Amino acid sequence: MQNLFQFLKKFRNFLLFIILQTFVLGLFINSKDFHRSQMTNTSSTVVGWFIEKRYNITKHFNLSAANDSLVAANAALKAQLPESFYPLQGSIFYVNDTLKKQQFQYIPATVINSSNNKINNYFTLNQGSAQGIEIGMGVISDNGLIGQIIDVSEYYSIVMTVLSDDIKVNVKLAKNNEYWLLNWNGKNNEIAQIEDVKRDVPFEIGDRVITRGGDTQFPEGIAVGTIDEIVSEDGEQTISLNIRLDVNYNAVYHVYVVKNLMRQQQLEIEERILSEDQ
Amino acid sequence: MNSPWIKYSAYFVLIVLIQGLVIQNIQINEYLNPMIYPVMILLLPFELNVLATLLVALVLGLSVDAFGNGFGLNASATLVLAYLRPPLLKLIKPRDGYDTTLLPTIHDMGKLWFLSYATLLLFIHHLWFFTVEIFRFDLFFLILSKTISSVVFSLLLIILFQYIFYKPSKK
Numbered sequence: 054m055q056n057l058f059q060f061l062k063k064f065r066n067f068l069l070f071i072i073l074q075t076f077v078l079g080l081f082i083n084s085k086d087f088h089r090s091q092m093t094n095t096s097s098t099v100v101g102w103f104i105e106k107r108y109n110i111t112k113h114f115n116l117s118a119a120n121d122s123l124v125a126a127n128a129a130l131k132a133q134l135p136e137s138f139y140p141l142q143g144s145i146f147y148v149n150d151t152l153k154k155q156q157f158q159y160i161p162a163t164v165i166n167s168s169n170n171k172i173n174n175y176f177t178l179n180q181g182s183a184q185g186i187e188i189g190m191g192v193i194s195d196n197g198l199i200g201q202i203i204d205v206s207e208y209y210s211i212v213m214t215v216l217s218d219d220i221k222v223n224v225k226l227a228k229n230n231e232y233w234l235l236n237w238n239g240k241n242n243e244i245a246q247i248e249d250v251k252r253d254v255p256f257e258i259g260d261r262v263i264t265r266g267g268d269t270q271f272p273e274g275i276a277v278g279t280i281d282e283i284v285s286e287d288g289e290q291t292i293s294l295n296i297r298l299d300v301n302y303n304a305v306y307h308v309y310v311v312k313n314l315m316r317q318q319q320l321e322i323e324e325r326i327l328s329e330d331q
Numbered sequence: 332m333n334s335p336w337i338k339y340s341a342y343f344v345l346i347v348l349i350q351g352l353v354i355q356n357i358q359i360n361e362y363l364n365p366m367i368y369p370v371m372i373l374l375l376p377f378e379l380n381v382l383a384t385l386l387v388a389l390v391l392g393l394s395v396d397a398f399g400n401g402f403g404l405n406a407s408a409t410l411v412l413a414y415l416r417p418p419l420l421k422l423i424k425p426r427d428g429y430d431t432t433l434l435p436t437i438h439d440m441g442k443l444w445f446l447s448y449a450t451l452l453l454f455i456h457h458l459w460f461f462t463v464e465i466f467r468f469d470l471f472f473l474i475l476s477k478t479i480s481s482v483v484f485s486l487l488l489i490i491l492f493q494y495i496f497y498k499p500s501k502k
Binding site: 166 | 348351352355356358360361363364381382385389392393397398399400401402403404406407410411414463464467470473
């Protein structure tokens with residue numbers, strides 16, 4: 054007994070260090086698991102307040118770049134207005150479309166905090182569950198794909214961007230619909246990777262890669278990037294591609310959260326198939 | 332500002348806010364992830380024991396973590412720093428011991444002493460930080476290059492911080 058106490062006294066510091074270390078590493082591993090939404094991060098109220106205040110001071114620094122991208126988006130949208138079209142026929146018919154139903158709506162949000170030098174990178178948005186944002190929704194910007202919502206509080210939400218080791222996105226080649234998974238290897242902020250590409254697929258450097266759609270998060274055809282480099286190793290059955298991303302993740306100011314109105318239906322029916330299989 | 336407790340609490344709040352609101356947003360490229368908050372642990376008095384240092388480190392790390400999105404990562408690295416500081420101080424002790432009226436700052440202990448002390452501890456802190464963050468051994472060289480470039484940047488910030496906020500202790 055005496056020995057035990059002496060032992061404890063001698064290694065008291067080390068034991069305390071191990072206990073505290075286990076505790077914080079447990080917190081860290083929990084925070085990576087975004088299905089448990091109760092965690093402390095920049096969506097919490099106190100820190101969110103600080104970050105919003107800082108954003109209010111610094112937001113004007115990037116105004117010209119933000120304006121440029123908004124003006125470009127505006128110009129593209131203006132071109133689609135009825136006024137931009139020259140009427141070829143004298144009379145125009147209004148058709149109440151019963152063949153198409155709206156599937157996607159977009160919730161505008163502003164990036165108030167961002168990281169881009171970690172292995173998993175996040176944006177904090179100034180919109181939350183009060184505006185209808187839910188965990189799992191996709192996020193896009195005018196230039197292309199951004200990421201996925203992983204946590205929501207009432208007025209803030211967290212996006213895990215494509216520049217994250219933990220996220221994989223369904224993408225396809227624009228020209229022949231061959232589909233792959235896009236992942237990021239943590240090294241270069243402009244390049245993401247596609248692995249396990251079959252050698253017989255015809256593609257060239259410079260081909261467009263877009264989202265595949267169908268995974269409830271993103272509509273089909275959101276810009277992702279272009280093929281930049283083809284990495285093939287001798288003896289391997291498959292090759293991997295380096296994709297130059299369209300979005301500059303260091304300069305994203307305004308984003309849209311994708312609300313899929315038919316998500317619940319799709320998930321329910323897929324769930325039913327899975328449970329019938331078992 | 333007479334009581335050391337008030338002084339250190341003020342430094343604590345100042346350092347957490349500088350780290351959370353300013354330094355965290357210096358994102359020049361993916362290899363630079365500067366951190367200024369280890370300065371809080373580095374500049375604690377010489378004679379502070381491991382227990383107290385660990386507790387300060389835990390609170391400091393968790394406060395900094397609240398400003399980021401990987402909760403617990405900074406706390407883990409800071410605990411390592413706090414645990415290794417007293418043995419390291421013992422290791423590089425001058426021949427006649429430390430003068431307890433002084434602080435381990437660049438003013439009191441000289442440039443050479445402070446640089447070796449801070450570089451060693453910061454390197455361990457950053458290496459732990461990036462290893463736990465990335466946790467992939469095929470990316471070992473990425474971890475190492477991130478560590479080295481960030482240590483240089485953090486060291487510059489920490490030296491600058493002392494020239495702004497610390498005065499030499501009177502002898």
